[in-house]
Amino acid sequence: xxxxxxxxxxxxxxxxxxxxxxxxxxxxxxxxxxxxxxxxxxxxxxxxxxxxxxxxxxxxxxxxxxxxxxxxxxxxxxxxxxxxxxxxxxxxxxxxxxxxxxxxxxxxxxxxxxxxxxxxxxxxxxxxxxxxxxxxxxxxxxxxxxxxxxxxxxxxxxxxxxxxxxxxxxxxxxxxx
Amino acid sequence: xxxxxxxxxxxxxxxxxxxxxxxxxxxxxxxxxxxxxxxxxxxxxxxxxxxxxxxxxxxxxxxxxxxxxxxxxxxxxxxxxxxxxxxxxxxxxxxxxxxxxxxxxxxxxxxxxxxxxxxxxxxxxxxxxxxxxxxxxxxxxxxxxxxxxxxxxxxxxxxxxxxxxxxxxxxxxxxxxxxxxxxxxxxxxxxxxxxxxxxxxxxxxxxxxxxxxxxxxxxxxxxxxxxxxxxxxxxxxxxxxxxxxxxxxxxxxxxxxxxxxxxxxxxxxxxxxxxxxxxxxxxxxxxxxxxxxxxxxxxxxxxxxxxxxxxxxxxxxxxxxxxxxxxxxxxxxxxxxxxxxxxxxxxxxxxxxxxxxxxxxxxxxxxxxxxxxxxxxxxxxxxxxxxxxxxxxxxxxxxxxxxxxxxxxxxxxxxxxxxxxxxxxxxxxxxxxxxxxxxxxxxxxxxxxxxxxxxxxxxxxxxxxxxxxxxxxxxxxxxxxxxxxxxxxxxxxxxxxxxxxxxxxxxxxxxxxxxxxxxxxxxxxxxxxxxxxxxxxxxxxxxxxxxxxxxxxxxxxxxxxxxxxxxxxxxxxxxxxxxxxxxxxxxxxxxxxxxxxxxxxxxxxxxxxxxxxxxxxxxxxxxxxxxxxxxxxxxxxxxxxxxxxxxxxxxxxxxxxxxxxxxxxxxxxxxxxxxxxxxxxxxxxxxxxxxxxxxxxxxxxxxxxxxxxxxxxxxxxxxxxxxxxxxxxxxxxxxxxxxxxxxxxxxxxxxxxxxxxxxxxxxxxxxxxxxxx
Numbered sequence: 001x002x003x004x005x006x007x008x009x010x011x012x013x014x015x016x017x018x019x020x021x022x023x024x025x026x027x028x029x030x031x032x033x034x035x036x037x038x039x040x041x042x043x044x045x046x047x048x049x050x051x052x053x054x055x056x057x058x059x060x061x062x063x064x065x066x067x068x069x070x071x072x073x074x075x076x077x078x079x080x081x082x083x084x085x086x087x088x089x090x091x092x093x094x095x096x097x098x099x100x101x102x103x104x105x106x107x108x109x110x111x112x113x114x115x116x117x118x119x120x121x122x123x124x125x126x127x128x129x130x131x132x133x134x135x136x137x138x139x140x141x142x143x144x145x146x147x148x149x150x151x152x153x154x155x156x157x158x159x160x161x162x163x164x165x166x167x168x169x170x171x172x173x174x175x176x177x
Numbered sequence: 178x179x180x181x182x183x184x185x186x187x188x189x190x191x192x193x194x195x196x197x198x199x200x201x202x203x204x205x206x207x208x209x210x211x212x213x214x215x216x217x218x219x220x221x222x223x224x225x226x227x228x229x230x231x232x233x234x235x236x237x238x239x240x241x242x243x244x245x246x247x248x249x250x251x252x253x254x255x256x257x258x259x260x261x262x263x264x265x266x267x268x269x270x271x272x273x274x275x276x277x278x279x280x281x282x283x284x285x286x287x288x289x290x291x292x293x294x295x296x297x298x299x300x301x302x303x304x305x306x307x308x309x310x311x312x313x314x315x316x317x318x319x320x321x322x323x324x325x326x327x328x329x330x331x332x333x334x335x336x337x338x339x340x341x342x343x344x345x346x347x348x349x350x351x352x353x354x355x356x357x358x359x360x361x362x363x364x365x366x367x368x369x370x371x372x373x374x375x376x377x378x379x380x381x382x383x384x385x386x387x388x389x390x391x392x393x394x395x396x397x398x399x400x401x402x403x404x405x406x407x408x409x410x411x412x413x414x415x416x417x418x419x420x421x422x423x424x425x426x427x428x429x430x431x432x433x434x435x436x437x438x439x440x441x442x443x444x445x446x447x448x449x450x451x452x453x454x455x456x457x458x459x460x461x462x463x464x465x466x467x468x469x470x471x472x473x474x475x476x477x478x479x480x481x482x483x484x485x486x487x488x489x490x491x492x493x494x495x496x497x498x499x500x501x502x503x504x505x506x507x508x509x510x511x512x513x514x515x516x517x518x519x520x521x522x523x524x525x526x527x528x529x530x531x532x533x534x535x536x537x538x539x540x541x542x543x544x545x546x547x548x549x550x551x552x553x554x555x556x557x558x559x560x561x562x563x564x565x566x567x568x569x570x571x572x573x574x575x576x577x578x579x580x581x582x583x584x585x586x587x588x589x590x591x592x593x594x595x596x597x598x599x600x601x602x603x604x605x606x607x608x609x610x611x612x613x614x615x616x617x618x619x620x621x622x623x624x625x626x627x628x629x630x631x632x633x634x635x636x637x638x639x640x641x642x643x644x645x646x647x648x649x650x651x652x653x654x655x656x657x658x659x660x661x662x663x664x665x666x667x668x669x670x671x672x673x674x675x676x677x678x679x680x681x682x683x684x685x686x687x688x689x690x691x692x693x694x695x696x697x698x699x700x701x702x703x704x705x706x707x708x709x710x711x712x713x714x715x716x717x718x719x720x721x722x723x724x725x726x727x728x729x730x731x732x733x734x735x736x737x738x739x740x741x742x743x744x745x746x747x748x749x750x751x752x753x754x755x756x757x758x759x760x761x762x763x764x765x766x767x768x769x770x771x772x773x774x775x776x777x778x779x780x781x782x783x784x785x786x787x788x789x790x791x792x793x794x795x796x797x798x799x800x801x802x803x804x805x806x807x808x809x810x811x812x813x814x815x816x817x818x819x820x821x822x823x824x825x826x827x828x829x830x831x832x833x834x835x836x837x838x839x840x841x842x843x844x845x846x847x848x849x850x851x852x853x854x855x856x857x858x859x860x861x862x863x864x865x866x867x868x869x870x871x872x873x874x875x876x877x878x879x880x881x882x883x884x885x886x887x888x889x890x891x892x893x894x895x896x897x898x899x900x901x902x903x904x905x906x907x908x909x910x911x912x913x914x915x916x917x918x919x920x921x922x923x924x925x926x927x928x929x930x931x932x933x934x935x936x937x938x939x940x941x942x943x944x945x946x947x948x949x950x
Contacts, residue, residue: 090237097394
């Protein structure tokens with residue numbers, strides 16, 4: 001089967017009944033995670049033709065001819081080039097254990113494509129399909145808001161040039177206070 | 178560097194260590210010297226800064242590899258079959274049929290595992306108990322093999338609740354009986370009866386808390402691979418050395434031939450503290466087949482047999498004089514543990530949080546036909562705080578007293594349980610600062626701020642609760658610091674980063690102590706093969722346990738570095754100081770970078786060694802906090818919406834405020850789930866979990882999260898250890914549920930005494946108090 005994977009055309013063998021998540025892992029793209037296998041947690045979220053998809057449920061063969069984007073495809077082509085959302089997640093400490101983070105980033109990417117300056121309600125609605133047991137939600141919301149403000153636009157500092165996290169933002173909320 | 182001499186020349190002494198709310202006496206190695214504590218006013222350049230999380234880039238790019246992602250060449254997939262009945266016997270299973278399924282490579286059933294692994298007994302004691310395992314070329318083939326096995330069971334009557342397990346003639350959960358040895362556990366000081374007689378007001382309540390599931394997004398899992406007689410296990414674990422010890426013992430192997438690796442894990446929260454069935458299954462299949470094997474739990478297995486916070490029933494009696502001075506606190510608690518567990522009961526916080534002369538707790542632990550409990554973030558204390566703090570709030574209402582003032586009046590200036598000073602305690606500052614930021618005194622002005630609707634059905638309320646958690650950490654923990662000959666620096670410690678930030682925090686501590694730039698220092702953790710021993714990452718003890726060892730190792734490396742650099746610069750070591758990875762001759766402009774010193778040393782490597790020394794013998798080390806909650810309740814539907822949580826905590830010196838605040842927010846959010854939704858439900862007829870998934874077992878989503886203002890007050894704690902830090906990851910979950918429950922009670926004028934505060938429980942409380950509406 002042929003598909004476009006993170007911007008590159010690929011021809012891959014698919015096994016009958018294979019899920020997209022299993023295919024991605026077989027291709028060594030392990031950013032999308034197994035969390036529940038039943039579309040509840042969102043850790044496996046990817047974009048298929050620009051729409052959110054739980055890759056643990058999606059059949060791989062149904063992606064024939066489609067465009068699939070995983071967390072590995074969010075950054076630039078250079079090895080350490082991070083997308084604005086990725087840099088914002090680093091700066092705002094929006095990943096603790098990091099296991100749900102790839103799915104959160106995909107969902108956030110999709111959210112900002114639909115709503116470049118999302119309201120708090122739009123953030124809540126757009127991100128509520130992605131569970132985080134560590135409780136990084138306030139930081140995720142803050143990172144999304146920062147990107148929507150343009151704080152991370154332009155330039156592509158690598159990991160050694162991480163934007164310093166903002167000073168104590170204890171009053172930052174996901175409800176706009 | 179000033180040094181503290183080894184006590185009485187003894188290298189090995191006994192000390193008391195706090196572990197998950199319990200204390201244990203252990204033999205420890207006393208370091209030959211320890212650095213002087215960093216003073217509160219110490220001029221620290223890296224410790225205390227908001228450095229970015231060291232592994233954040235790996236996490237946001239998807240490059241961080243977790244156990245569940247791990248593949249090895251030729252790897253097989255293992256699946257564990259589990260009992261669908263709560264008690265009875267496995268009567269038949271068809272290994273041959275399973276083996277005949279295409280792709281199936283091997284099967285393990287009763288009798289196939291070494292006895293010490295305690296796998297697959299035929300006698301069933303809970304629904305979800307492992308009964309057999311299949312390994313195959315794919316997970317799908319393993320599942321087909323499991324179906325073909327056609328397991329059959331003879332069910333027997335079971336007892337899945339405390340009441341049924343302790344009733345006369347109850348089915349036996351364990352051969353020796355259903356009440357745990359040593360129950361009831363009784364602890365008392367003073368005379369509770371006399372205290373109650375002296376009280377002007379006595380409040381009696383029965384509180385209930387649910388079984389809460391850890392629900393880490395990465396399920397438990399292991400990948401095992403043998404090379405000759407040596408075994409490597411990648412395990413999603415909070416304790417690599419503990420897994421190594423357990424696996425070596427179970428398989429009758431020397432520990433030196435077992436290697437356990439954990440670089441990244443998708444959450445632990447207390448449930449991943451050791452080897453379990455999946456670990457042994459992976460290791461055994463890998464040995465039998467000669468191929469690597471991965472065994473990762475399904476979500477259903479994760480939610481039904483991977484640990485839980487046990488339920489409690491807490492009967493609380495609390496008395497005070499008219500001015501709010503506590504005269505007696507009494508608790509009688511029932512705790513159904515599941516088929517196994519330990520005495521992580523709710524009683525301890527009753528003895529510790531308030532200066533009350535008369536306290537008695539009685540806890541009865543029972544085995545029931547349900548999956549075993551395991552430590553879950555502040556085990557015992559989260560449950561106990563719901564009972565104690567709810568009773569305190571009820572008492573405040575009875576007294577007509579501000580609940581904050583009631584707590585301030587009963588502040589414990591010394592540890593009332595052990596009658597000795599705290600190493601440090603800024604609980605009063607937590608009360609004051611949280612109340613100030615919450616604007617507690619003017620809360621009434623917000624009471625009627627709810628958006629007006631067609632019917633005035635939404636009411637607002639305010640509540641608060643306090644917290645304590647014993648978290649000094651302690652020995653043994655070892656760390657090495659090595660300066661490579663290009664000037665890069667490795668901190669080596671066999672610890673774990675659960676997402677808490679240990680990688681970052683240890684690098685910050687070592688960089689500070691050595692005088693290096695943080696970018697030059699990397700923490701190497703998570704591998705038993707080559708790293709010095711540290712204990713499990715539990716009990717919020719990684720920073721206070723491993724942090725001092727890392728500091729000492731870095732100080733040792735710094736000492737060696739200065740001795741090496743002195744002749745190069747033509748001065749004495751005492752003339753030198755190190756900052757920003759540069760060795761400088763004091764009061765001159767002569768200097769060398771660490772890299773230049775290391776390059777001149779060539780292949781001579783500077784290796785500093787650090788050991789965590791004992792805790793002070795005469796102090797109690799604990800973390801404190803207070804949380805304030807603002808909620809809205811729809812009295813028509815009983816739905817509770819948390820609007821705001823203000824959380825102030827004191828954990829001594831904070832190494833990295835950003836990462837520490839993330840821990841506070843995470844604890845509050847898990848506490849919100851405990852307060853509002855989370856409750857494992859067993860079917861009364863079968864004992865089978867009814868919500869073993871993430872849809873019907875509901876954890877908070879981003880849409881549930883209120884405004885959270887979480888911060889630290891307090892100072893460095895130089896008495897606790899020379900880094901000055903106490904633990905902080907578990908404490909924030911402790912007061913959240915009682916603070917929210919108090920706010921709900923304040924809003925609706927009725928107390929809901931059972932969490933989670935579901936709409937139907939809120940409605941029932943309203944109906945009891947105000948009549949049906």
